[in-house]
Amino acid sequence: MAWQRSPVFLSLLAVLVIVLCLTAPQLATPSVRASTSPVAQGLVEQGRSLYDRDRFADAVQVLQQAVAEYAATGDTLQQAIALSNLSLAHQQLGEWVEAGEAIATALELLQTQPSSPAQQSIYAQALMIQGRWQLAQGQAEQAYDTWTQATTLYQQLEDESGSLQSQINQAQALQAMGFYRRASNLLTDLVALLETQPDSATKVLVLRSLGDTLRSTGQLQQSTQALDKSLAIAKHLALPTADIYLSLANTKRMEILEKQRISSSGSFGEVPVQPELFNKVFQLYQLASQTGSPDTRLQAQLNTLSLHVELQQWTAAQALWRPIQAALTQQIPSRSTIYNHIDAADSLTRLRQAETSIAEPTWGDIEVLLLRANQQAQQLGDTRSQTYALGSLASLYEQTQDFAAAEELTRQALFTSQIYNTADLTYRWQWQLGRILKQQGDRPGAIAAYTGAVTTLQSLRIDLAATSRDAQFSFRESVEPIHRELVDLLLQPDRDPSPAELEQARKTIESLQLAELDNFFREACLDAKEVQIDEIDQQAAVIYPIILSDRLEVILSLPRSDSAQDSSLPTLYHHTELVAATEVENTTGLLFGFLSNRQSNARIPPLTTKLHQWLVAPFESTLQAERIQTLVFVLDGGLRNVPMAVLYDGQQYLIEKYSVALAPGLQLLTPQSLRPQRLSLLMAGLSQQRPNFPEFRPLPNVVSELQNIQTEAQQADISSRVLLDGGFTKLSLQTAIDDVPAPIVHLATHGKFSAQSENTFVLTWDGIINVNELDQLLQTTGINRRPIELLVLSACETAKGDDRAALGLAGVAVRAGARSTVATLWQVADASTALLMERFYKELVRADVSKAEALRRAQLSLLHPAESDDPRFSQPYFWSPIVLIGNWL
Template sequence: MIRFHSYLCLFIMMLCLGKINMLQAQSLLVAKQTFQNGYFEQAIEQWQTILATTQKINERLEALLGIASTYRRLGAYDNALKTINIALPIALQHEPIDYALLHNELSKLRLSQGENWRKEALRQLKTAFKLARQINNPILLAEVLNHQGNFLSTVDDYEGAKEAYEKALLYIKSSTKSASHFSNEDIEALYSKVLINQAFMVFSLETEMAYQHDDKAQAFKASIAALEQALPVTQNRQETYSQVFGLIAISQLSRKIQSQLSTPAEKLTSLAYQALTAARAVAVSLDNSAAKAYANGYLGQLYEQAKRYDDALSLTRQAQFFAGQTRSQLQLYLWQWQLGRILKAQGKYQGAIRAYQEAIKNLGSVRTQVANMGYFNITKNFQEQVMPVYFELVDLLLQQARFAQNNSTRDRLLLQARNLMEAFKAAELQDYFQSECLAIKNKCSHVEQMLDAQTAVLYPIVLSGRLELLLQRSDGLVQTTVPISKVKLRDTIASFLSPLRHHPNPEQLAKVQMPDQLADTCKPSWRASTVQMLDTLTNNRFLEPAKTLYSLLIKPLIPQLHDIKTLVIVSDGALRTIPFAALHDGEEFLIEKYALVLSPGLCYRFPKSQLRQKRAKILLIGLSDAVQGFSSLPCAEYELDTLQGLFHLPSQPLLNSAFTISQVHTEMNENAYSIVHIASHGQFSANLKNTFVLTYNDKLSMDKLEDLMNLTILKNDPVDLLTLSACETAVGDDRAALGLAGVALKAGVQSALASLWKVDDEATPAVVIEFYRQLQNPNISKAEALQKAQKMILTDKLYERYRHPYFWSAFLLIGNWL
């Protein structure tokens, strides 16, 4: 009897355990279904509940992998990384497939985190692929190869990506219907993704070769075939949230191909509508507000493109409604922007302005969320997704201002346009420096109060078919419109810059016999002792485009500039790459008329300005030796020695081996400096990671530079002027020039003196030393000091050798002009 009861208890326990196991398995299916329906936060909660109730290794790993993947999709990268780090040691001991999938997921995470993590993403991808080959599970291999294709596409290796997708498809086709560890639904979803990704790669490759075809329809024949293969597979898979986005991707690719054709292809139009109609149906079936917002919004975009504005408006308003239910500011921004475009096309300008303003308001919130929490990383596509919203609204405001019926309306619209450009400048710099912590003022509606009667601010705004010039004087705003295409303006800028950035006589420079003493070599008087024979025709090639740019940017405003002495320029795009000082009116350079300043914008909190002392305290730093593969700068030592004498400094400059980050940190921490002068190679790149100042044994990044300058701000004694006398920006790179424009703001200093290109080493001291001589007069502003130094090169016979603007126009004053 006792044995019977024991067996009965054991039987009941087994039934209970079996029921618990079955419930846990069902819970995993429910969590997965929740995830597939697009309810990400709810899915995470369900997986976390499973983790709290089960000790089964395979179930815990499935939940952890699901949580990590979902956090990545939400942009919560830190949480995703923590989850992966918890799962990896468990999977290593028990589940080889999950271990490979976790490394693959870690690679996806690192790739999502941006350029700085690309190498780590590749390392994790290689690990995942090695593990997958050892396990030899075809679907696992296909999963890793699909990610490999995605990774290669980000570095523009389209051939490699296409090959990876083709291999992934072969593995999927070779697998059995129910492959180990993967469900039929998993396999169908992967097959659909790979087909869509392959179609995009085929399009990228065909785009590169399209110039060889007269018939563009033939040029994209393979892309269209790939789309036609992907659409039915994506339509017929299990209804999921990701299916909606697969169908949207197909419609977007259809439109991309269509944009390459000279005449519309009915087949592509049909494909786009078919895909978006299907996406909308799936979104309704899932009853997912986010999916419904995207499906309606992109369908509305298709109608907008077809100029069916009433239908587009209806769908866009539906997208706004569903986006409002999700409280997604990213979605609200997208559809408010679209609403603005549609209303503008319908001639409903006031409604369009309101829609654009709401879009920018939500965009600002989204960008803050990106920086603080990692959600929705849209800033990586700043040029495509952020800039157009601002410029379309600025365009609309300026058009309305031009035709305003009265002065008060015109002034209000111009003020809105100017403030919007200031807001854009802030967003652009925050994007470049990947920081929301740049010191932006809360309000900038009273910029005119910062100006005296002899100072004006010029905002040149480059639009698609015209150039708008906004001139802010202390007594108001002036608008001038100049008809010129963006392409023609860029070509003129290129013609201007090309001869300016190269030494006007490199052959004679190479023949110069250097004297024994370095100091004599670098003195302007030594170089001036030999007349430089210049080919006038060759070396004046900059002059015609200089005159053209003057006629576009300055001449229309001459009546308003008659009493102006200092001109502050808040430039944009390709205009950031030009030295305004070298613009020419046919008789003289612009620097001969005005003291010029480049500003990233006027809506910034610069550190509190200190009264400039006649005897400012200066920290002198530099490299004259060749280090880390960079050439020597022989005249850097002469430059620093001369400045040491000029400022009567008892201590020696931090030269060569003394120029280390730690030594500069010590100096900045122990002493108060109003000027920091660095005579070393500096490089401004489109990629912030490649923007630096060279030290003896390291590279001083912008973040490290900011940390050093913060030492003085914390002591309430901030640096007034930072000089980088040998830096350069990448040729023709608008974004690299953006880094130069924002250097003062990033470093937390009042002003910066820097160069657009690396000037001849012997000529640099001529401008720089004279700038400091002039600056010792407390009645002269920094802008006037630089103007006098550059004018001296043009007028003093001693500097006749350096009159070509290559030698002096590269030097810019950035930030505060006082």
């Protein structure tokens, strides 16, 4: 299908495919009016022919003559077009200085001409070419501004096609800056605009770009849908499909890895990989390689190489080395070329680490790739790429244990990244420097470097949360380890940490909790504020366990003591349990399985006793001496899936001695207790099974649960409202929250907590409400709007087999805007839940009872049942899964 052209425009294809890299950019035959110089016109036609045959150097010579001829005849508009096309030819040769000069001259000439539709059209297209040059130079922000200016001109000219293409380019620049959500929103708007229009190459490009952006934000299903649409239209119009196959392969690859991560039961170590699942991915990469341009072929080969390495298919990976090496030498210098060198070096480094006996590639071969990347970055004047190349070369020397060279280059990369404020690279080089100094025995220097990395990450919260889920910002590979390794340095088993080191370790754990929630939501939506425990509750203690590879570190935080040497610090105690991370995860996994299976009651005490010995027993005498009444746990890893109330000291459960609460960190708490005189209650529930969700069984006792709670509320003079079954829809809940001032919201319905926000939801009569929608519903502003003090989810469960499913529970708790959340970790008989909830509210309405104490008393009433109660409910299966997250007052 031919591209529609206007006589005053450069080829629209030339502008568009430059940015999206689908094919080599094409020159047009520009004509504003009859050329004043037939000679110049002939030169332009000759230059276009040479360019189309990839004879870019010859095209440069001919176009230079055309520029001179137009200058001699004073045809400024034609001269500007020739200069713009000359810039394109220079860019194809990697002659970036000459390309920049040509397009700058073109724009200067156009600025001297009176405004007219022809002048504005040519100016807009020159801006498109300048933006392409800027992006290739690593100037993404400038490229975005340039293309925004072009969009404004196209819209003034009512040129819809030009406007669309300039906005597509803006999305590319936004992605280059890491603003994936903004890019996704922009492209989604463009797709909607194109929906009613005939299929076209523009629609193919927008859908593919949208698919790539959605993948970057972790929306893999939506990414596949957009890419499938793009592929179908491209096939129908007989357009190239190689780049779409490449994009589909990348999305399919991430889908498989995400599913395998969730199915993995352990939080530590590598996720087991099933190579056969990736056959379709390899096929798609092969299709992209066979039919694509040289750049697309190389990208497919690089991705195939990294996948072979990931699957430990060493022979197949080694076979790709020579073809990739040859292809890299043919690429012109650009930022993408530099990154291709670095990506190849990274995969080959992992290959050499695993297969030390292979003849090639040698460490020297890999070093050559990174030296060339650094040299090209210097030639381009691309500071960011040079910083990346230097740091990657230092990483290579770290792997080969040349620590002196590694330290020197890392410091160079770090200095440059700090000078030019590339914080997303700064934290990586700070982390790398910390590792290198640790290897050289410089513990203080390593701690300082790691501390800098954590501080930089905190400053990057918004950018990191919104950026790609790909390897560059993989939370579990590039963020989480920094926090754990810093705690490891601060709390060495062979030495007693100072109070300042303990406090830094505690704050690092808090920072990790916040980072995990940012990663869960893919945005930094949480307002963190440093709070000390004594500012909340003088009779509460906080326990921070953190799982390291070879041990479990536990910190106890008590209210500040006036007699302490430094009263500005909380009173901290510390215990090291020499137990491997694998044992912690295995223990918690087994315990969760036994607790959530009512037939496994006899197997529970040994495991709950072990956890008590790890987490609480070392501090028991201190807790008693300080008369602590409430224990607050800031949990880590698989420990989140275990209700702490069930910890057992051999004689008593923890809940028999303390009120228990969970918190994702004190910095996310709002210290305020319930005010009984202001209480009101909104309840909603489902008792019937929904046909569209057969996996969720009926909850017949929900009716009595809500009725009994309503009775308790009436006796305490608390107003209440109930939405049941067909009356409980998403709309009715939103309306009720807007209309009724209810600081307590109770949802007696099925729900699921997952490590993925899109799979964390509660069920309504007409569908599901995911965690982000729940946030919007509960924080809707109405005339009588009051903050939600307490959110109760009485029939939910964590996703089985998901080691971080309880993170979804914490996510609901903090995102919903409620100061406190009560929820269930697994589904239990709804009769016992109904009874426990009734007694919870009976205690909650008392003026002197905190939420944590109310829950404790309700759980104890099941643990030690009255004669009229069902004795089966004394099993932990029935009473322990109810947990309180957030403010316990």
